[in-house]
Amino acid sequence: MSWLSLVRRGDWLVAFIGAMLCALSFALAWQSGVAEKAIVRRGGEIFAELELSRDRQIEVTGPLGITTIAVSKGRVRVVSDPGQHQYCVRQGWLERAGEIAICAPNQISVQIAGRKEPYDSLSY
């Protein structure tokens, strides 16, 4: 008895649809990526959108000087800021959707955007 004789016509169809589903899942999950982003704003306007899956560091020039923002291991933080109180620097790493660090004197903010934001903003 051959194994192939056990496969009925509809079985081929189901297997084919299954294979299509697999291909589709590859395309959806690994091409577009589900990576979250950090949004950097200067003066209220979007300056950059950083993929949290890619480690990098950027410098944003505001009215007071340069603010440095770094992404590492899916988190983002303000590394340095010319502002007086350093609130946004001391806030440390942001990792949850909706978390935001605002460097008000330099008019720069960085916020984690998720597909579903549990809060409008989080501050401490």
Next chain:
Amino acid sequence: MTRSVIRLITTPEDHRIARLAAAAIGLALIDAAIPLPLPGVKPGLSNIVTLIVLARFGWGTAAWVSGLRVIAGGILLGHLLSPGFFMSLTGAVVSLFVLAGAIHLPRRWFGPISWSVLAAFAHIAGQLLLARLWLIPHDGLFLLVPVFAVAALVFGIINGLIAARLLADPSFINTGTPHV
């Protein structure tokens, strides 16, 4: 002093369910012993029993065998009421729902292989949903969907082929378990 005797009245149907569930539990233990790289990717050998029972004795018996296998398997593997147990329970329940529909497909065209593949996809879909809602509430989980989908397709086809082969075996007709 009288000794009280508690006697459970069992029907032949109960005996059959018990025998088939024992076979399924044995396969579930073998399943758990097979090393595989990703947690959650398993051949699901005990589903072969579910498929055979479904074809021979209908959905009700299959649901009993599947449920007993999940609970007894949980006790034997030591994960009763742990997350792994609920994953396995969810997978079994969702698969049984899909199988309830799948057995109404025309038998001329759709056999155990179709059932197996459909149930395998239902299984991972249910488990991923539970994992996303409860165990790993992060969308990063969906990066693993392709891996689980391929596993479901491959193991679904293999289990379905084995079930179809056993069902086509003439020595298999009466009990649903092979005569040794």
